[in-house]
Amino acid sequence: MKFKVIKKDRQTKARVGKIALAHGTIETPSFVPVGTQATVKALSPRDLHEIGVQVFFANTYHLYLRPGADLIAKIGGIHKFMNWDNPIMTDSGGFQVFSLGLGKYKFKIGDEKTKVFFGQERKGITGEKLVEISEDGVEFKSHLDGSKHILNPEKSIEIQHKLGSDIMMSFDDCTPYPCSHEYAKLSMERTHRWATRCVRIHRKLKNKPHNLSQNLYGVIQGSIYEDLRIKSAQFIDSLNTSGIAIGGVSVGESKKEMYQVLDFVNPYLSEDKPRHLLGVGEIDDVFAAVERGIDTMDCVIPTRWARNETLIVSPETSRKEQTKTPCRLSIKNNKYIEDTGPIDQNCDCYVCKNYTRAYLNHLYRSGEILGIYLGTFHNVYFMTELFRKIRESILEGKFIKLKKKWSLQD
Amino acid sequence: MKFKVIKKDRQTKARVGKIALAHGTIETPSFVPVGTQATVKALSPRDLHEIGVQVFFANTYHLYLRPGADLIAKIGGIHKFMNWDNPIMTDSGGFQVFSLGLGKYKFKIGDEKTKVFFGQERKGITGEKLVEISEDGVEFKSHLDGSKHILNPEKSIEIQHKLGSDIMMSFDDCTPYPCSHEYAKLSMERTHRWATRCVRIHRKLKNKPHNLSQNLYGVIQGSIYEDLRIKSAQFIDSLNTSGIAIGGVSVGESKKEMYQVLDFVNPYLSEDKPRHLLGVGEIDDVFAAVERGIDTMDCVIPTRWARNETLIVSPETSRKEQTKTPCRLSIKNNKYIEDTGPIDQNCDCYVCKNYTRAYLNHLYRSGEILGIYLGTFHNVYFMTELFRKIRESILEGKFIKLKKKWSLQD
Numbered sequence: 001m002k003f004k005v006i007k008k009d010r011q012t013k014a015r016v017g018k019i020a021l022a023h024g025t026i027e028t029p030s031f032v033p034v035g036t037q038a039t040v041k042a043l044s045p046r047d048l049h050e051i052g053v054q055v056f057f058a059n060t061y062h063l064y065l066r067p068g069a070d071l072i073a074k075i076g077g078i079h080k081f082m083n084w085d086n087p088i089m090t091d092s093g094g095f096q097v098f099s100l101g102l103g104k105y106k107f108k109i110g111d112e113k114t115k116v117f118f119g120q121e122r123k124g125i126t127g128e129k130l131v132e133i134s135e136d137g138v139e140f141k142s143h144l145d146g147s148k149h150i151l152n153p154e155k156s157i158e159i160q161h162k163l164g165s166d167i168m169m170s171f172d173d174c175t176p177y178p179c180s181h182e183y184a185k186l187s188m189e190r191t192h193r194w195a196t197r198c199v200r201i202h203r204k205l206k207n208k209p210h211n212l213s214q215n216l217y218g219v220i221q222g223s224i225y226e227d228l229r230i231k232s233a234q235f236i237d238s239l240n241t242s243g244i245a246i247g248g249v250s251v252g253e254s255k256k257e258m259y260q261v262l263d264f265v266n267p268y269l270s271e272d273k274p275r276h277l278l279g280v281g282e283i284d285d286v287f288a289a290v291e292r293g294i295d296t297m298d299c300v301i302p303t304r305w306a307r308n309e310t311l312i313v314s315p316e317t318s319r320k321e322q323t324k325t326p327c328r329l330s331i332k333n334n335k336y337i338e339d340t341g342p343i344d345q346n347c348d349c350y351v352c353k354n355y356t357r358a359y360l361n362h363l364y365r366s367g368e369i370l371g372i373y374l375g376t377f378h379n380v381y382f383m384t385e386l387f388r389k390i391r392e393s394i395l396e397g398k399f400i401k402l403k404k405k406w407s408l409q410d
Numbered sequence: 411m412k413f414k415v416i417k418k419d420r421q422t423k424a425r426v427g428k429i430a431l432a433h434g435t436i437e438t439p440s441f442v443p444v445g446t447q448a449t450v451k452a453l454s455p456r457d458l459h460e461i462g463v464q465v466f467f468a469n470t471y472h473l474y475l476r477p478g479a480d481l482i483a484k485i486g487g488i489h490k491f492m493n494w495d496n497p498i499m500t501d502s503g504g505f506q507v508f509s510l511g512l513g514k515y516k517f518k519i520g521d522e523k524t525k526v527f528f529g530q531e532r533k534g535i536t537g538e539k540l541v542e543i544s545e546d547g548v549e550f551k552s553h554l555d556g557s558k559h560i561l562n563p564e565k566s567i568e569i570q571h572k573l574g575s576d577i578m579m580s581f582d583d584c585t586p587y588p589c590s591h592e593y594a595k596l597s598m599e600r601t602h603r604w605a606t607r608c609v610r611i612h613r614k615l616k617n618k619p620h621n622l623s624q625n626l627y628g629v630i631q632g633s634i635y636e637d638l639r640i641k642s643a644q645f646i647d648s649l650n651t652s653g654i655a656i657g658g659v660s661v662g663e664s665k666k667e668m669y670q671v672l673d674f675v676n677p678y679l680s681e682d683k684p685r686h687l688l689g690v691g692e693i694d695d696v697f698a699a700v701e702r703g704i705d706t707m708d709c710v711i712p713t714r715w716a717r718n719e720t721l722i723v724s725p726e727t728s729r730k731e732q733t734k735t736p737c738r739l740s741i742k743n744n745k746y747i748e749d750t751g752p753i754d755q756n757c758d759c760y761v762c763k764n765y766t767r768a769y770l771n772h773l774y775r776s777g778e779i780l781g782i783y784l785g786t787f788h789n790v791y792f793m794t795e796l797f798r799k800i801r802e803s804i805l806e807g808k809f810i811k812l813k814k815k816w817s818l819q820d
Contacts, residue, residue, distance in 0.1 A: 337481065368447055
């Protein structure tokens with residue numbers, strides 16, 4: 001992997017770069033849509049090509065459980081398995097196993113109910129033990145069939161090697177939010193030990209010829225605490241992985257806290273390594289992250305929203321339509337029943353050029369798959385195109401101007 | 411509408427023709443996929459173009475209830491509403507309203523439970539009155555919200571005019587199966603009176619300039635009874651509609667009875683009118699129908715099967731895979747988990763050229779929309795391509811040879 005910074009913004013830390021990988025080059029900053037089960041939900045690989053998607057993000061946890069990493073390896077890797085010849089990123093599986101059964105639970109610091117503390121069990125809302133954490137790794141039950149599995153640094157990297165992704169993530173101890181400083185520190189230190197183990201096993205596995213093109217990113221943790229985030233940035237940066245990922249910023253912090261975390265780590269990251277932000281992607285977050293030097297960021301928003309009747313529009317359209325939440329147009333709203341305009345009149349995607357809000361409203365109301373398909377196509381295009389404009393603006397020295405244009409405030 | 415027979419098969423009644431319509435020409439014999447709610451489920455109009463679909467079949471009942479015929483008319487008709495500029499057929503809505511609540515009920519002749527007799531109520535399995543039939547038409551409750559509606563010959567044609575389909579069907583009294591000769595006769599006579607009313611209102615509405623391009627097909631009924639089918643064929647043919655449709659053959663008769671019905675009516679239909687077979691489309695049916703002079707036939711099978719993990723394959727592939735039912739490959743079967751071959755090795759559709767059974771198996775097992783999309787694409791392509799081959803074989807005088815090749819028997 002080769003990363004090259006092509007242009008830096010003068011007023012912010014925003015930068016344009018290129019990540020050259022075995023399966024192609026990612027122009028950065030770039031949005032990374034999520035394709036959990038080796039499919040960006042509802043879109044085919046040729047749709048992704050048409051949209052201009054450069055890379056997507058697959059989930060190790062899901063693919064490990066089904067269809068299985070050995071099967072994918074046998075078939076020739078995830079690219080061949082799904083007929084996608086551009087770069088793919090995978091996560092470590094950590095986020096999913098740590099989240100099992102805890103998704104809907106709101107944490108309080110020191111909460112005894114869920115025993116979130118170091119070295120202990122984590123239980124689901126129902127009290128059932130779903131995840132057990134030790135220094136070695138995590139033992140968990142599959143959400144598919146309840147079968148028991150273990151994920152640890154070595155196993156996570158082995159699975160990611162089998163999948164054959166271009167960019168892999170180190171296996172981290174994901175802290176819930178909120179989380180005491182004491183717990184966050186112990187958890188972060190474990191994350192560092194685990195990252196070291198990931199680097200070691202990656203080097204070992206990398207020697208196998210077919211794995212030469214795979215690259216590892218170390219993941220920074222440390223919750224919302226400045227001292228921990230700085231320590232974590234310094235440690236992960238020192239590991240000499242191909243890139244750096246920033247984890248644990250999307251699980252419940254306020255946007256302000258999220259941006260602060262980026263400010264904390266920024267000064268301690270090598271300029272010559274690409275930086276990935278895990279699981280963040282609303283429009284205001286995009287500008288805040290790029291402004292703070294983020295090169296790539298993955299997020300389920302465009303695909304998940306499309307399945308929930310929510311189409312992404314520009315702040316301009318959002319204001320005009322007086323949407324409840326900025327940039328989210330609820331296409332099933334009565335007001336669109338007879339609306340013959342496109343989703344967003346400034347969008348030039350296949351959907352906006354060919355279909356009306358009235359037709360989309362009808363498809364969504366009728367529960368038709370085509371609605372979700374067209375909605376997803378638009379949403380992913382919209383984010384991909386936004387990043388293209390961002391790259392252009394940085395190259396032209398107009399990033400701040402673009403940011404103002406896309407500001408959610410009038 | 412202009413219909414021209416280009417070539418007749420010497421050994422059978424199969425024929426190649428062209429139906430020229432305002433929105434394009436249909437080369438016949440042609441398969442007509444179903445797009446109930448103004449969308450061929452899971453496919454976009456551009457997919458249909460790529461597949462080579464010449465015409466699809468929309469449902470008046472569904473579109474009348476949602477989004478409503480007035481809305482579609484206001485937007486400029488169904489073609490504009492859904493961005494499809496090729497021909498569209500619509501049914502009369504009769505089949506749906508007569509089927510309401512009766513879908514899962516097995517009829518016996520003279521069955522008192524469901525009071526299926528002439529001029530009486532029809533009740534659902536639960537005893538709830540869903541449909542009431544009179545000489546005027548049918549009063550029914552919407553399956554969406556229980557609201558009361560009336561469909562009769564005039565209203566059905568008015569709705570179809572508002573939708574703006576290229577080919578419309580006359581409103582018929584659909585008999586359940588089985589059905590006594592006495593009831594079938596009374597029902598058929600009503601169908602004929604209703605057809606006459608349809609022709610009258612169509613002529614009246616046709617004078618409006620934007621409706622000039624719409625064409626009416628009369629629908630033949632008469633259950634499985636030879637005398638009734640002949641009478642109905644003679645009567646409907648005498649009405650001078652643009653084309654003839656054969657109804658009531660897909661609701662429960664054996665394949666043998668279905669083919670007999672076609673043999674009964676055949677000698678009594680004008681050669682210069684296109685013939686549509688309503689709701690039939692398995693591979694053996696296709697050859698049987700084309701052989702008996704059918705020009706177009708609509709069927710939900712390719713789209714519905716794809717949503718039920720069933721992919722259409724050739725008899726050759728079917729035998730090789732030892733599928734339980736001819737030509738139906740159950741893609742979720744364990745044996746396809748590691749199968750890196752295409753769905754059907756003789757199919758050259760986008761799906762067969764780019765994706766493996768293993769990937770499709772994974773998508774279907776994971777409940778991914780992309781599975782249904784790719785499955786539907788293949789199934790609709792498969793049927794469309796089969797009809798292209800059939801046209802070619804008739805033109806080359808090799809229809810019987812092709813039929814033998816596609817025979818389900820080894």
